[in-house]
Amino acid sequence: MTASSAPIRGQKFSSAPPAWREHAEEALIPPLVALLVALICGDLLILSYGQSPAAVYRLLLEGTWGNAYGFGQVLYKATTLAFTGLAVSFGLRAGLFNIGGESQLAAGGFAAALTGLALPVGTPLILALPLCMIAAGFAGGVVGAVPAYLKTRFGAHEVIVTIMLNFIVLALLNWFIAGHLHVPETLHTPEIHAGVLPRLSDINPTFHGSAANLALIVAILVAVAVWFYLFRARGGYDLRAVGLQPDAAEYGGISVGRVWLRALTFSGVIAGMGGINYVLGYKHYYEDGFASGAGFLGIAVALVGRNHPFGVLLAAFFFATLSQGGLAIHAFVPKQMMDVLQGVVIIAVAMSVPEVTRVLRSARRRSDA
């Protein structure tokens, strides 16, 4: 076939709106619509308690973004959610649903604590942090690799395996702690010798009392790394191709099984690294049950963040705000209202994504015609 039209080289692209704008619209508008729906539901809930929505929302904002302590707590909660959200979204980009974030997070925290205990007192952070992170990532990665292997080797569905592994891993960890490693009368390990992360309050005293620590920076760096991998590296090209159309990926010479293996394992690695936020940054020990749902909430964070690393960061911040805000408004409405609101947001996003995308696309077609 030969060229029949004038050469295009050097000529500007067609007059169609740039593709990135289309992307940005489809990425941002559906969650915003969902947020609006959630706000309206929140209004109705607050009204049903006989309170003024405006007053409660003001209180919520004051208790979260309005003061340094509240804001610090939001950042602390957002950090763990960012890790687990990134983990889930990384798997989803390859078309895999990792529901094992909870146990991967716990295993990571446990490994980080063991490493921190094994290192001699006074090991510099520059050495201790990478070692603890490697240990945390490795532990999470092992938990993630099991379902990955079972899927590629035997075709076992990753959803079932990751869910079931949660029980197994959490029970094993509980047995380790309760049976061997705990400080008497507690369910946690002794304090780590090395690898303690500075808190934000060490840098800026106004954050005093809040648990926010440098793990936040690590989370942001991990998000950037995930973004780079997904959208700039060949491995990410292959991974997204497998997630979108496995048959086409296979046709393009990509080994689907190998991508699955890599995606689920690294999903576990990311979730595992989230353990440092609690262990190195906050309590300085591993405590049984510290994950307390953050692994599962990562699924919602990934969904609301539309599986984009930076979207996940925003969503983590949002969910952390709701959770911290629940404490701030507890005097007026039960803090469980925020759990309801979280549920509403998740459902609204699940509904609005296909619907709003469809509306956006048909509007675009109309303006093209």
Add this chain to the structure above:
Amino acid sequence: MESTNLSVPSEPIGAPLGGLMKPDAGKVEVNGRDVTGWSTNDAIAAGIGIVHQHFMLVPTLSVAENLVLGCEPKARGIVLDYDQAAQDVRKLSSETGLVIEPERLISDLSVGEAQRVEILKVLFRGARILVLDEPTAVLSPPEVRELWTVLRRLRDNGDTIVLITHRLDEVVDLSDTITVMRAGQTVARLKTAETNPAEIARLMVGREVSLSAGKRVQPLTRAVRADAGKGLSIQNLSVTGSRGIRVVDDVSFNVKPGEILGIAGVEGNGQTELIETIAGLRAVAKGQISIDGVEITRRSVANRHDAGLSHIPEDRHRRGLIMEYTVGDNLILGLQKHFSENGIIDRSRVMEHAMEEISTFDIRPPNPLLAARTLSGGNQQKVVVARRCRCDRVHPPAAPRRTSRGESNPPRQRRAQ
């Protein structure tokens, strides 16, 4: 569709040349009743049955279960009455001549049999107006003859049949009236007895066409280079299909450099599996595949690609393109390795490559950042064709005609102009 008027009197077999969709304007009447803007359920209720080109059957259910789907006979109000269903199917079967065992599973049927079930299904729902969309695309000649017998019988029973096809011999063979459509518009309404294939062809294309051109077998005039051991060689290849049945059985052939090999046969007889096996997407049960004397039987897709094999898949939407990827990203699918260094994709080279291929293959709109999904079918096909290894020599394309239905594909278009 633009403006199309189609009226089919009860009984005759009419053959329009085109497709059907929801009307934006105009109206549809059945037996004088205005039924514009109805739903598929309304259509069924009004006695219209559509037999789709692609079967709409549940493969894990039996023939009888598929037929009664949606209107199951019930015993004591809740329990599905299988015996009644099977009995109903047998009765209809003998009335129409569409013979099929009601107990058999759809997944065990041949393509021709599955189509019989499709036709039975619409008749079972009481359809008196039968619309068949390219029914012969998947049938062998004896199966086509059988279908014709059944359709004539239905017509003689007083049913109305609308046959959508692009094959002139079928139109002339079977129909009583013909509606020729071109670019969505009715261009002619003819009585089959008063016309001839040449006239129909002229109306379809819009100018004189020579009907004999495509049919003559061209003698090989070029000398095929007789490089021994060069090209693609298949030795005693056997492949086991998804249901454990041998779908390719002891196939051997050689294709030398400078040669084009056509594989003829009715769809669903192992061609797809053969092509997919050569491309490396299916496991070989027995036999050898080699390129230029180098055996590639057990190599990966990527490895075969590097050995010089490129494959244009039959199913563009499933295998050929990643719809959400941009045109530029699609153009490097399978070539990622050559466009990345140390695992990082070189975006500027990807763009350069995309602009080059877009201009060479005239892909429109010429914007490498658009998602492949936004392109027209023909332009999507150009992307698939454009994306081949620079060093490649062997292309097995599977059923290229099917990939751009309703839109002439680029090489054909050129020939026609």
